[in-house]
Amino acid sequence: MITSGLVTMYNYTAIKSDNGKYRIGCANCHPTDKGHHQDGHVDVTINRNKVGGSSLAGLNNATVDFLNTPGSGITGTTKVSVTCSMVYCHSSGRSTDQAQNDFRTTPDWYSTAGSVANRCGMCHDNPPRYSGQSHYVAESSLGNNGTPPYQESAHLVGIHFNSTYVGNSGNGFIGYTAAGNAAHGNAGLATTVSCVTCHDGIVDSGKPDTYAMFGTGSLFECASCHTSSTRTKLQAGNIIGTSLHVNGKKDVAFVSGTFKTKAQLSNVANAGGYWTRNGEYKNDASFDSTNIGGSSWDSQTKTCLTACHVNQPGITWGNDKLQCMSCHADQ
Structure with a gap:
């Protein structure tokens, strides 16, 4: 940031990330006190309480300064590791409450090895799987028939992708294939549900992260099918909207455009006009479609109104009591 001319003072804390690049002011990781500048050694501090610190640094969990000091969160040897x-x-x-966050150890600052293949998984679960979220739920009340263990659920891959069947008699699982x-x-019949579905403009829609659920053995683990030789390869995604990533907020923006699914309602009229039937029910080339770009998200109540949930109200993020009828009340 100094060489680019964006920074003109030592205690600069502003975040200027944009266009796929992270530009974080020096004083977010270094002292704001000019007395530590040009003093013969490198001073690093992520102390959330340091004077003049940024709001982003205030979300750190460290409470003291400098390398190898207990509570500083910084360990190693200067210029080595x-x-x-x-x-x-x-x-x-x-959360903005540090006690609720899962902090990860960063890669070695001096390492020449670069990042691991599962880049998103270096900082948080891929996708995040903390308590009180709905990216992935190991035992969901959705489809609860009273007999445990209950099925896992996630905002991943596609709507009911692992329980969509062939023909009007529901005989035979459709499965997954590129054609x-x-x-x-x-893609002509079913739109993939991934990060970009609800975080449009932040992640690259042209490069889906197929390391999601990597190593978990979940039905939602992309690597169970995706490899270096498949059409969509086993690959890390890209953050293109860096100004909306690592900014202390959760930014939700629904992707606009035709969204397709093979999980067709038996009577599309029961969808209240939110879904359109393309072809006939359960025919090979048929699908239902909508545009979720007009969906809404309330960050205070953590609820969204979207065709994915047949626009039912009260669908709350992190609610582990949701069941099939929560979305299909009118079907």
Whole structure:
């Protein structure tokens, strides 16, 4: 930031991230006190209480300054190996309450190895799986038939992608393939649900992160199908809206455009006009479609109104009591 001319003072704390690049003011990780400038050694501090610190630094978990000081969250040897373990930028980002966040140890500042393949998983679960979220729920009340263990659920892959069946008699699982009749994989029939679905403009829609749920053995683990040789490869995603990432907030923006699913309602008229039938019910080339770009999100109540939930009110993020009828009350 100094060489680019964006920074003209030592205690600069502003965040100027944009256009896929992170530009974080020096004093977010270094002292705001000019007395520590040009003093013969490198001073690093992520102390959330330091005078003149930024609001972003205030979300860190460290409470004291400098390398190898207990509570500083910074350990190692200067110019050899240094890691941080209490910085908000490398956490689950769950809350502005530090006690609720899962802080991760950063990569070694001096490492030449670069980042791991699952880049998002370096700072938080991919996707985030802290308590009180709905990215992924291991035992969901959705589809609860009274007999545990209950099925996992997630805002991943596609709507009911693992329980969509062939034909009006519901005989045979459609499955996943890049072509033909598929509940996932053929973009002409089914839209993939991924980060960009609800965070449009932040993640790159052209490069879906297929490391989601990596190593978990979940039905939602992309790597169970995606490899280095598949059409959509096993790959990390890209953050393109860096000004909306690592900014101390949760920014929700629904992607605009035609959204398709093979999980068709038996009577599309029961969708209240939110879904359109393309073809006939359960035919190989048929699908239902909508545009979720007009969906709304209330950050205070953590509720959204979207065609994905058949525009039912009261669908609350993190509510572990939701059941099938929560969305399908009118079907």
